[in-house]
Each structure stands twice: as structure tokens, then as C-alpha cells.
Amino acid sequence: MNIELRAAPFEPLVELARYQSGLDESQSGQYGATAILIGTMRDANDGATVSGLTLEHYPGMTERYLQRSVVSAFQQWPLLDVLLIHRVGALQPNDPMVLVAVWAAHRAAAFAGCRFLMEELKSNAPFWKREDTAAGPRWVEHNTPG
């Protein structure tokens, strides 16, 4: 299991390959399903062009909240492993923002765990987006529904 906040750009597929190569050998042959969600910065939101985005978090609380969310996911579903990476700081359009990968024996648990963690990230973990638009910076007031 790995949970990380990243202050610099990252490549989700590279991170996945690296993490996958280090998966628990003793569970080899049990990984039947991997559910992955990659969130990427879009260049438009709420009717405006967005040229950049800053992700603020609450150092200490954000890490703690994500850790608890992952523990909760393991309690709710039979998961084998979780990788969660979330950007903080300044992003540009098309930059990866979040990666959630969940390994399980079967797809139902993998999907459910991945969705749960995404909803936790979106709705409860302390992150805030500030967008740069032609009219200046603005705080994002609400998320899209899951």
C-alpha cells in the first residue's frame, strides 16, 4: 500500500508499472483485477478556459485522511493492494492530478474500492482547487458528482 502527495508532475502509467513490479510476491497469482482511475487537469471548467490550477491541501490532515480512507477501503472490501498519488501545487492542462489503483482478486471489489477512494478524495479529503482564468484566479466552489 502506498499513499503519496506529489508536489511535482508525475506519470501515472510509469508509477503504476513501477509499483506493479514491486507487488507482494507472496500474492502472485491472486491479482485477478486492477481498477484504476486517473484524473487529469482539463483546460475548461464552468464555462471558462482554465490555463492553470493550484491544488492546496492541509499538511498533516490530508495525509491522515487519505490513510484512513485506504484503511476503510480494506475493511469494506477484500483488497490486495492500493496505490494512491495526488498532486499538490501548480498544475497545467493535461497534467495528471490523481491516480488511484486498487488490486483485488475480483473486479467487483477492485471497482468498488477504487470508486470509494475517488469519492473520498473528491468529497472529504482536504484539497482545494484554485483555477487561473482570463478573469483572474478563482476558487473552485464545488466538484462534479461521482
Added chain:
Amino acid sequence: MNIELRAAPFEPLVELARYQSGLDESQSGQYGATAILIGTMRDANDGATVSGLTLEHYPGMTERYLQRSVVSAFQQWPLLDVLLIHRVGALQPNDPMVLVAVWAAHRAAAFAGCRFLMEELKSNAPFWKREDTAAGPRWVEHNTPG
């Protein structure tokens, strides 16, 4: 959009990276969410050790069914792109079996499209698994629930 049956082993993360690098440039900045499900061959099923697996399909009908499923997904949700690769032939434990990747502006559509396509693959597309066990080969009679 790409739908493929593969007779030889494939690397889902490599395929994803390759496909992603060729995504429609005109939609750059719109890809907010990518939902991915990777199915991998497990080394045990229904209480027996499984040393190998053969995936049979119905040439012609399987491709046609998958094509229609993807069209149906595009009709049901606002999707931007889909990559679907399914193995056929002989597999060994830990071999990737299926990759479904769905690009959309928002995670709800990406997740929903990916789940739908997985359920189509599992429940309706003409594929059949024959497992090699210590007691000899056996046809898989039912799938795990989604």
C-alpha cells in the same frame, strides 16, 4: 476507439501508454478522467489450483458483439475514447487477460462506461474459459458477479 482480440501475451500499461500518446489532439485538455480495468489470470479458482487457461471465442461474433457494446457505451455516457483488448488462446497465471480503458471529461461517465463494458465482456460477449487443473482440463461454468 480501438477493440482488439489478442492471440499473444500483452502488457496493459504499455498498450495504454501507446494508445494514450495517440489520443485525439483536438480533444486535448478535455480528458478529465480515465477509468481502467485490467483483468489478470489467477492461479486458483473454485478451490483448485489452475496452471493454465485457454480462452475460446466465436470468431466474427465476438468482435461484432464487442463493437456493439462500445457503441452502446458511447450512446449511454459522454465518453471521449475507449480502448478494449481481450486475450484469446493459451494463458498462464499472472498473464493479463483483458484491458478496458475509458476516457471521459468526468469520472462518473468514465467509471460507468468501464463497468458496463466489463459486464458485457463477462456476461454477454462469446468467450469461454477452459482451465488446466491437476485433475485435468475443465470448462469454467460461471463467472464471479460484477
Added chain:
Amino acid sequence: MAVQIKYFASLRDRLGRAGDRLEVVDGLTVAGVWATLWPDTPLPPNTLTAVNLDYADLAQLVADGDEVAFFPPVTGG
């Protein structure tokens, strides 16, 4: 007037062959194709059927040149 018949997976193994060819008459259904070919073998429960690469039900009429398939529940993905 003839149709091609295909069997897949465990059903093919059970029947001992991958297909058949059948001269058919007007008004024959998918169920009728099976009954003609396998008069002593009831169609196994849950068998799926397709005509010309699309799922079809047992009551569907078959026509000259059709491809009719019988196969067990699918287990892909």
C-alpha cells in the same frame, strides 16, 4: 436450402464435433435445427443460440445460408 451449424466450448466437447451442415425446409426454427440434428439429445439448459453472429432465440426462423450457433453460457473477461 442449407444452414451451417457451429458448436462451441463445452457443448462442442460434449457433442464431439464443432459443427454440422443441415438441409432445411421452410418454417424451421433454431429449436427445430437442434431437434433435427439431435433427436435424442435435449438442448442443455442455459444453452445460448445465435443466428448470423447475433444472439437469437429458439423461435427464430432460419433461412438458406444462415449460420446457426449453439454454445454454453459465456465466461470471458
Added chain:
Amino acid sequence: MAVQIKYFASLRDRLGRAGDRLEVVDGLTVAGVWATLWPDTPLPPNTLTAVNLDYADLAQLVADGDEVAFFPPVTGG
């Protein structure tokens, strides 16, 4: 007896600072912390509150050394 207070995102911008320090008395709640610091500014609707890095409600009592945070609805992911 004192607590540290933190503000985040749009709330910090609106208040013009990232935090405060407040000497507190026994029985003070999270709501009381805000009312003491910002007597003329009602807590904005939907503001979230945390004590010592966990979500807390407005009625929670604060104690010496606590870190109390006020912030707008979250928009991560």
C-alpha cells in the same frame, strides 16, 4: 491555555490571514473559537471544521494545545 487556528483556501483569502493564536478558557467550543476571533463575521455557511487534524463539529470543546482549522468545502481529486 492557548489553541492554534488555521484557515485554508478561499476562507484564508477572505480573512486575509492563514491563522491565529487564541488564549482560551474552559468550556470553549469550536464555534466559540470563531465567535471570539471574528465577532463581526458570521461563520460562512458550509464551512468545515477540524480539531487536531480530524473533522470536528462546531460543538466540540477545545483544549490547551489544540489545532483548530476552518475551511471551505473541499474540491480535490
